[in-house]
Structures are given as structure tokens and as C-alpha cells.
Amino acid sequence: MKVLVTGGLGYIGSHTVIELIKNNHEVVIIDNLSNSELSVLSVLEKLTNKKLPFYKMDVKDEEIKKVFEEHKIEGIIHFAGYKAVGESVSEPLMYYQNNIGTTLNLVKLALKYKVPKFIFSSSATVYGDQQSPFDETMPRGNTTNPYGETKKINERILEDVAYANKGFNVVLLRYFNPIGAHKSGLIGEKPVGIPNNLMPYITQTAKGIREKLYVFGNDYNTIDGTGVRDYIHVVDLAKGHVKALEYNNKGVDIINLGTGRGTSVLELVTSFEEVNKIKIPYEITNRRPGDIDECYASIDKARKVLKFEAKLTIEDMVRDAWNFEKNLK
Ligand code: NAD
Numbered sequence: 001m002k003v004l005v006t007g008g009l010g011y012i013g014s015h016t017v018i019e020l021i022k023n024n025h026e027v028v029i030i031d032n033l034s035n036s037e038l039s040v041l042s043v044l045e046k047l048t049n050k051k052l053p054f055y056k057m058d059v060k061d062e063e064i065k066k067v068f069e070e071h072k073i074e075g076i077i078h079f080a081g082y083k084a085v086g087e088s089v090s091e092p093l094m095y096y097q098n099n100i101g102t103t104l105n106l107v108k109l110a111l112k113y114k115v116p117k118f119i120f121s122s123s124a125t126v127y128g129d130q131q132s133p134f135d136e137t138m139p140r141g142n143t144t145n146p147y148g149e150t151k152k153i154n155e156r157i158l159e160d161v162a163y164a165n166k167g168f169n170v171v172l173l174r175y176f177n178p179i180g181a182h183k184s185g186l187i188g189e190k191p192v193g194i195p196n197n198l199m200p201y202i203t204q205t206a207k208g209i210r211e212k213l214y215v216f217g218n219d220y221n222t223i224d225g226t227g228v229r230d231y232i233h234v235v236d237l238a239k240g241h242v243k244a245l246e247y248n249n250k251g252v253d254i255i256n257l258g259t260g261r262g263t264s265v266l267e268l269v270t271s272f273e274e275v276n277k278i279k280i281p282y283e284i285t286n287r288r289p290g291d292i293d294e295c296y297a298s299i300d301k302a303r304k305v306l307k308f309e310a311k312l313t314i315e316d317m318v319r320d321a322w323n324f325e326k327n328l329k
């Protein structure tokens, strides 16, 4: 299938491009490089041994029409968007404009050019503070920040458009916590500035860029008091997208991509230390506003309809994350 991947040079998009090519799909990439670098394109071309059509464009812009004119797009995977929760609180307009504007423009063109399949990067954040395991039949919950709200609004927009347009089929993938990197160590997560998320903060502490890790609270109702999350290797997550693309759905499907297993902050730190033989100094501090105690997926639907199950372990995730970070210049 010829697939348009928006945000294809970003963290999850780049890993997905590799899996798509491995599975004999053709890929066209749009990215405006707002949170990625052009050098990722040459790495992808090296790893896949293919020349990849790339358009440096803003997905909100009318000019992306050109991509649909030049290629017969049969499926779209829409990763392009901003994702920093804290920044979304201080720059809400920027988040609503980018995260919703991209989808509106893309969907308009998808309908015009009769693209039958649309896959959207949603997030477990849309479940809000309900009780884990989160399953897809639960209603969308309350979000605590504009980033999360854009995911909820995007889900609703895509549901409404699919309902009104037979033949426009949507899969809303709700990611849990993607971490890790490609085995080559050549692509991975490269946050700008101080990392907000746990794994990049751990790898930067291991490298000596950060003095110590701040653990946000140890009084949660969890196994050791620290927050529990469902970490999924980004390569497994990428494979889930290939399955979602090949799944012949009608209308809208919501599907979780997680492992179904929860890991606490301290468990992740211990695993990192054991696998990589590096000590991570840490200090327990206050809870971070908006955090919940536990967040993990029900994976029954992914198993049943996509025949997808994540294979890689926490050990694989911490090893690959470090392998990427330590090679970074
Ligand atoms: P990322 O920032 O690494 O990748 C996003 C890419 O989109 C970047 O390369 C950026 O340059 C590009 N982009 C942003 N706005 C654009 C625009 N208007 N036009 C063209 N390109 C644009 O992020 P990621 O971690 O790969 O996440 C991909 C998607 O998955 C995002 O929508 C994110 O919200 C969602 N998601 C991520 C996580 C996570 O933990 N990483 C969790 C849940 C959902």
C-alpha cells in the first residue's frame, strides 16, 4: 500500500517508516522539521536501502495537496503534532492550532482524494483518571491539559467524519508509554531541552547531562509508591501501526497499543541499572500535577482484531534506549 506518513521523521514516525518498508509498503513522508532533523531521512534511507519521497511542508498548509496530486495515497498515518504537556499549558493556542489544524487539512484532502484509510496517533491520556486497565469501551475521561484535550477533540472529529463519509475508515490508536529505540542506535527519542518524560531523563542522567533523576512522588497507591505506567518498545508500537494499516476495518475502531503490564518508576530505574550496569542517582520529590497512580492497557482488542501483541521486554527497552543515548553527539 502507498502510505502517507505525516511527522515521519519524528520519534514514532521514523520507527514506523522502517516497519512499513519491511512489510513491503511504499512510504511518502511529510514533516516540517519542527521537532526533528533532516538527518533522520538519510538514516532511514540507509536502514531501508530505499530512496524515500520527502516533503518538507506543514501539514496545516494547503500546499500539501501537491503530495496527493503526485502520489496515489492509499492510507495515511498521522503522527504530526506537538506533544509536550507542560508547553501545551503555557502555549494552548499553538497546540490547538497545530494539533487540530493538521488533522482538519489532512482529512479534507483525504476525502477529496478518496483515501480509504486513516490512522491517528492518540494517547492513553484520553482515559483521564479512570481505573486501569483502560479498555476501549470506557468513555473518554477528563483531561488535565490542552495537549490531552487536542487528542480528545481529534478523536471526535475523526469519528464524526467517518460516520458521515462511508468508505473513510479510521483507526484511533491510543498509545501507552513508548520508550526505547531502534537496534541500530541510529534513531531514537531526542527531546529538545530538559526532558519531560521519564526514560529520556534517565538516559541523560546516565550520561551525566543531568545530575540526578527526580522521582515525582512515592506515596501513590502502587507496588512501591511510585507511578506505574505501561511502557511499550517503540519498535513494537511501530509494528502495531503496520497491523492497523493492514486491518480491513469499516468505520471507526479505537485500539490500545500497550503491553498490558505496569512498571513503576523505581522498577524501571532498577532495570536500567541492572541491564546497563550504570547507577542512576535519584531523589524523591513532590508529585507532578496531573499525574495519576497507575495507567496500563487492556490489550484484548489489539490481540483480537489486529493480531498484535508487543514482544519486547523492559530489559530490551532500557538497553536500546541507552544504546541510542550513548551514541548521541
Ligand atoms: P515527535 O515530536 O518526535 O514527532 C512528531 C513529528 O511531527 C516531528 O518530526 C515534527 O517535526 C512533526 N510535525 C509537528 N507538527 C507538524 C506540522 N504542522 N507539519 C508537519 N510536521 C509536523 O513525536 P512522537 O513522539 O513521534 O509522537 C508522534 C505522535 O504520537 C504525536 O501526535 C504525539 O502526540 C503522539 N503520541 C506520542 C506519545 C509519546 O509518548 N511519544 C504518546 C502518545 C501519543
Ligand code: UD1
Residues within 6 Å of the ligand: 083, 085, 086, 123, 124, 125, 147, 148, 177, 196, 197, 198, 199, 201, 213, 214, 215, 216, 217, 226, 227, 228, 229, 265, 288, 289, 290, 291, 295
Ligand atoms: C506523559 C503525559 C501524557 C503523554 C505522555 C507521552 C503528563 C501528565 N502526561 O505521560 O499526556 O501522552 O507523557 O508524551 O505529563 N516521572 C518521574 N520523574 C521524571 C519524569 C517522570 O518520576 O522526571 C514519573 C511520572 O510521575 C510518571 C512516570 O514517571 O509516573 C512516567 O512519566 P512520563 O514519562 O512523563 O509519562 P506520563 O506521565 O505517563
